[in-house]
Amino acid sequence: MSKIKIAVLGYGNLGRGVELATRNTKDIEMTAVFSRREPSSVKTCGAPVFKMDEILSHKSEFDVLILCGGSATDLPTQTPEFVKNFNVVDSFDTHAKIPEHFAAVDAEAKKSKKVGVIAVGWDPGLFSLNRLYSESVLENGESYTFWGKGVSQGHSDAIRRVKGVVDARQYTVPIESALNSVRNGENPKLSTREKHLRECYVVVEDGADKARIENEIKTMPNYFADYNTSVHFVDLETLKREHGGIPHGGFVLRSGKTGENDESKHLIEFSLKLDSNPEFTASVLVAYARAAYRLNAKGESGAYTVFDIAPALISPKSTEELRKEIL
Amino acid sequence: MSKIKIAVLGYGNLGRGVELATRNTKDIEMTAVFSRREPSSVKTCGAPVFKMDEILSHKSEFDVLILCGGSATDLPTQTPEFVKNFNVVDSFDTHAKIPEHFAAVDAEAKKSKKVGVIAVGWDPGLFSLNRLYSESVLENGESYTFWGKGVSQGHSDAIRRVKGVVDARQYTVPIESALNSVRNGENPKLSTREKHLRECYVVVEDGADKARIENEIKTMPNYFADYNTSVHFVDLETLKREHGGIPHGGFVLRSGKTGENDESKHLIEFSLKLDSNPEFTASVLVAYARAAYRLNAKGESGAYTVFDIAPALISPKSTEELRKEIL
Numbered sequence: 313m314s315k316i317k318i319a320v321l322g323y324g325n326l327g328r329g330v331e332l333a334t335r336n337t338k339d340i341e342m343t344a345v346f347s348r349r350e351p352s353s354v355k356t357c358g359a360p361v362f363k364m365d366e367i368l369s370h371k372s373e374f375d376v377l378i379l380c381g382g383s384a385t386d387l388p389t390q391t392p393e394f395v396k397n398f399n400v401v402d403s404f405d406t407h408a409k410i411p412e413h414f415a416a417v418d419a420e421a422k423k424s425k426k427v428g429v430i431a432v433g434w435d436p437g438l439f440s441l442n443r444l445y446s447e448s449v450l451e452n453g454e455s456y457t458f459w460g461k462g463v464s465q466g467h468s469d470a471i472r473r474v475k476g477v478v479d480a481r482q483y484t485v486p487i488e489s490a491l492n493s494v495r496n497g498e499n500p501k502l503s504t505r506e507k508h509l510r511e512c513y514v515v516v517e518d519g520a521d522k523a524r525i526e527n528e529i530k531t532m533p534n535y536f537a538d539y540n541t542s543v544h545f546v547d548l549e550t551l552k553r554e555h556g557g558i559p560h561g562g563f564v565l566r567s568g569k570t571g572e573n574d575e576s577k578h579l580i581e582f583s584l585k586l587d588s589n590p591e592f593t594a595s596v597l598v599a600y601a602r603a604a605y606r607l608n609a610k611g612e613s614g615a616y617t618v619f620d621i622a623p624a625l626i627s628p629k630s631t632e633e634l635r636k637e638i639l
Numbered sequence: 640m641s642k643i644k645i646a647v648l649g650y651g652n653l654g655r656g657v658e659l660a661t662r663n664t665k666d667i668e669m670t671a672v673f674s675r676r677e678p679s680s681v682k683t684c685g686a687p688v689f690k691m692d693e694i695l696s697h698k699s700e701f702d703v704l705i706l707c708g709g710s711a712t713d714l715p716t717q718t719p720e721f722v723k724n725f726n727v728v729d730s731f732d733t734h735a736k737i738p739e740h741f742a743a744v745d746a747e748a749k750k751s752k753k754v755g756v757i758a759v760g761w762d763p764g765l766f767s768l769n770r771l772y773s774e775s776v777l778e779n780g781e782s783y784t785f786w787g788k789g790v791s792q793g794h795s796d797a798i799r800r801v802k803g804v805v806d807a808r809q810y811t812v813p814i815e816s817a818l819n820s821v822r823n824g825e826n827p828k829l830s831t832r833e834k835h836l837r838e839c840y841v842v843v844e845d846g847a848d849k850a851r852i853e854n855e856i857k858t859m860p861n862y863f864a865d866y867n868t869s870v871h872f873v874d875l876e877t878l879k880r881e882h883g884g885i886p887h888g889g890f891v892l893r894s895g896k897t898g899e900n901d902e903s904k905h906l907i908e909f910s911l912k913l914d915s916n917p918e919f920t921a922s923v924l925v926a927y928a929r930a931a932y933r934l935n936a937k938g939e940s941g942a943y944t945v946f947d948i949a950p951a952l953i954s955p956k957s958t959e960e961l962r963k964e965i966l
Contacts, residue, residue, distance in 0.1 A: 332897055336779040357899065410966050411959070436966045438772065441950055442909075443965040445765065448926045448954045449919075452663040455965075495912075570659055570922055572684065576915035580765075581908075585822075588903035592776075595897055599775045619954075619961050623768055624946040627775045634946050636738050638770040638782075639763045 316605045317373065318598070319344040321364065321390065322380035323354050325558065326403065329594025330378050331357050339628050340598060343374050368397060375608075376401060376601040380594075392416040395428040395615075399604045401597050403433040410436070410617075418615035425613040432600045432618060433593040434584055435459070439564050441618050442582040446566030450578055453568025454499045458486035458507060462560025462589060470535045471512055474528050476520035479548060481555040483511040486563060494565045497577040510541040513555050515548045560589040599626040643932045644700065645925070646671040648691065648717065649707035650681050652885065653730065656921025657705050658684050666955050667925060670701050695724060702935075703728060703928040707921075719743040722755040722942075726931045728924050730760040737763065737944075745942035754935040756943045759927045760920040761911055762786070766891050768945050769909040773893030777905055780895025781826045785813035785834060789887025789916060797862045798839055801855050803847035806875060808882040810838040813890065821892045824904040837868040840882050842875045887916040926953040 316339055320327040323345050334342045335357075342359045351361040362370060367377075377398040379390050383406045391402045395417055404413050410431055417428040431437065435457070443455055464484050471480035490507050493500045500506075516525055526543040530536055546554075566580040586592045600618070603625035607616065624631050629638075643666055647654040650672050661669045662684075669686045678688040689697060694704075704725040706717050710733045718729045722744055731740050737758055744755040758764065762784070770782055791811050798807035817834050820827045827833075843852055853870045857863055873881075893907040913919045927945070930952035934943065951958050 329897070332899060336777075336897065407966065411963050414962055431966055438776070438907075440966045441772070444950050444954055444961060445768070447965070448929075449765070449922050450663075451922075451955065570656070570663065570915060570918040572659060576913075576918050578914060578919050579910075579912040581910045581912075582769075583906075583908045585906040585908075586903075587905060588897060591897040591903050592905050595776050595778075602775075617962060617966055619951040619958060619966065620949050622947050622949045623771050623775075627771055627946075628778065631946060632738070634771060635741055635944060638774070639734065639737050639758055639767045639944055639946065 313339070315339055315341040316375050316602060317341055317343045318376045318378055318601050319346060319370070319374040320359075320378045320380050321346045321367070321394065322386070323347050323349075323356060323361070324380065325590035326594055326597075327378075327380035328357070329588070329591040330380065330597055331359055332591060333595040333598040336595070337598065337628060340602060344370055346370075367394075371397060375399060375605045378402075378597050378601055388413060388416075391428060391430060392420045395421045395426050396424045397426070399427045399608045401429045401432055401601050401604050403437075403593055403597060404431045405433060405436055407436065414615050414617065421614045427604045427608040427613055427616060429600050429604050429616045429618075429621070433596050434586075435562065437593075437596050437618055438584070439562065439582070442564040442580075443566075444619060446564070446568075446580040446582075450566050450568025450570070450580065452570065452574065453566050453578075456494050456502070456565045456567075457562065458491060458565075459562040460484035460486050460508065460560065462562070462586070463555075463558050467510065467512075467535055470532060471514060471529055474525055474532075476517050476525050478515040478517055479551055480512060480514045481551060482513075485509040485511055491563060491565075494567055495579060495581070497567050497579065499567055504538045505540060508539060510536055510539045512541060512543045513546050513551055514543055515546060515551050557587065558589045559587055560592075561585040602626055602628070640666070642666055642668040643702050643929060644668055644670045645703045645705055645928050646673060646697070646701040647686075647705045647707050648673045648694070648721065649713070650674050650676075650683060650688070651707065652917035653921055653924075654705075654707035655684070656915070656918040657707065657924055658686055659918060660922040660925040663922075664925065664955060667929060671697055673697075673704075694721075698724060702726060702932045705729075705924050705928055715740060715743075718755060718757060719747045722748045722753050723751045724753070726754045726935045728756045728759055728928050728931050730764075730920055730924060731758045732760060732763055734763065741942050741944065748941045752940040754931045754940055754943060756927050756931050756945075756948070758944050760923050761913075762889065764920075764923050764945055765911070766889065766909070769891040769907075770893075771946060773891070773895075773907040773909075777893050777895025777897070777907065779897065779901065780893050780905075783821045783829070783892045783894075784889065785818060785892075786889040787811035787813050787835065787887065789889070789913070790882075790885050794837065794839075794862055797859060798841060798856055801852055803844050803852050805842040805844055806878055807839060807841045808878060809840075812836040812838055818890060818892075821894055822906060822908070824894050824906065826894055831865045832867060835866060837863055837866045839868060839870045840873050840878055841870055842878050843872060884914065885916045886914055887919075888912040929953055929955070
């Protein structure tokens with residue numbers, strides 16, 4: 313059986329994760345990397361590298377293109393643009409803008425008869441699926457999402473913009489007592505501050521005013537002001553040694569009731585504990601590239617999310633094998 | 640908007656659970672109960688009761704029939720039979736016989752142009768979905784399923800068949816140290832005995848030989864011999880008061896690795912903690928009745944499992960709402 317051929321656009325942590333994820337599959341291979349950078353400067357784990365603007369001349373060499381750019385500026389234009397010629401999968405994660413992104417991709421994909429799967433990863437992605445399944449099954453209930461413990465790139469970047477900061481790493485930490493209140497079926501109303509802590513590891517310039525920096529971080533609107541934040545000053549070597557990874561994870565919980573008088577309580581809990589956020593996200597993208605290929609092979613086109621895709625389509629197994637082995 | 644009308648065949652714990660679950664929905668109503676028993680002897684929470692053999696004369700009164708019989712003798716014949724006239728959903732849970740059950744339902748459903756969704760519930764069902772999603776995403780890894788703490792009807796029944804036993808309740812209990820070994824990424828090879836304990840609460844006849852009964856339980860092949868089993872003798876009142884519920888639950892875990900040298904570990908964990916096994920199972924059945932209705936309304940027919948059904952189809956929300964609110 314010939315393998316499904318995928319290519320990536322962009323080769324940062326996520327693009328590299330995609331290449332590594334394909335090594336764990338038997339039915340998918342990575343045949344090309346496209347980059348804005350000079351191909352000779354991009355070191356892959358084996359996949360050939362081409363210039364992004366030459367992608368059309370490689371059209372016959374892959375079945376699905378995984379877009380590994382960022383949600384802020386890359387994907388809003390790239391996904392609708394590349395779906396004009398390719399089946400694509402992206403990890404667009406700006407929750408508030410998903411409807412407009414979906415509409416833009418859908419319009420182009422329907423014209424080109426290609427499939428565009430958007431917002432794939434773990435949140436949005438696997439977490440969204442668990443919110444859907446659990447709220448559909450327990451309609452009488454409350455949903456909760458907690459993130460972490462894990463590194464937030466956005467918050468780490470925000471700290472790096474403070475004057476006097478050399479480097480920083482920010483961890484989002486779910487508050488255990490809040491999690492346990494949900495698990496106990498107490499259906500708590502939780503403020504932002506009650507759900508997560510923010511832990512910051514910060515390297516500053518020699519002689520910098522640490523009190524001022526700590527205050528600027530803790531009072532930063534949107535990023536930190538609404539949270540209990542701890543700031544730890546460390547040297548650069550410690551930061552690299554102890555905080556060099558990109559772990560993440562989190563919890564989706566649904567607490568619900570059934571019965572004649574709501575007397576039966578039920579708890580559905582899904583959690584992830586990930587050593588590498590980009591490698592795991594890439595693994596989800598690769599599984600959904602399989603679905604994109606299969607949908608298009610069946611003649612389907614348009615934009616899709618994880619909600620629209622039958623689970624069997626992401627598995628390397630046939631539906632017969634799935635029913636026999638894991639149903 | 641008119642509601643989706645569902646009926647149930649069989650009104651035991653599961654059928655009653657279905658009726659209660661529809662009360663938590665806005666778009667589904669229960670319009671009929673069909674029973675082998677004399678209708679006047681069946682006390683529902685409001686739904687009208689009819690004789691099972693009159694079901695064809697009520698064909699226009701509901702969209703989906705939920706089959707609430709048992710997997711051993713009822714469903715293997717009922718599901719293929721009733722899908723000749725109705726869209727059906729069942730909770731067939733004999734894992735080893737799912738392929739043949741699927742084939743039998745599929746053949747009849749394709750002829751009648753109806754939809755038959757089989758093996759719906761939490762295991763098979765939500766647990767199966769989590770096995771599929773997690774092994775598809777982390778192909779390089781191991782899956783584990785633990786059940787409990789919860790009541791096993793089959794094991795409770797087996798104890799009741801021991802001479803001198805008046806009543807009994809058996810709990811399946813996952814072994815915490817095994818769960819934690821999986822969570823720690825140790826990928827243990829676990830024997831049956833290492834995964835679960837069996838806790839039995841047993842009421843015996845006056846003057847019965849407790850030592851003989853305890854030994855017969857603990858050495859019973861298939862049911863108890865392969866497990867560490869504890870037997871607690873209690874009086875009937877205690878059994879009813881403290882062990883009268885039907886709780887259940889369990890865990891599906893996937894431990895996997897990614898990276899150039901498998902250096903990144905990941906853990907996906909899904910768990911359920913249910914006060915009422917039948918009420919929760921019924922809630923899943925009702926959500927999939929929604930999908931059965933929608934699939935058939937789109938002109939689809941044949942047998943389906945949870946693997947074949949796009950998640951959005953089980954939600955009361957539209958795909959637009961889902962993308963906006965929970966993606």
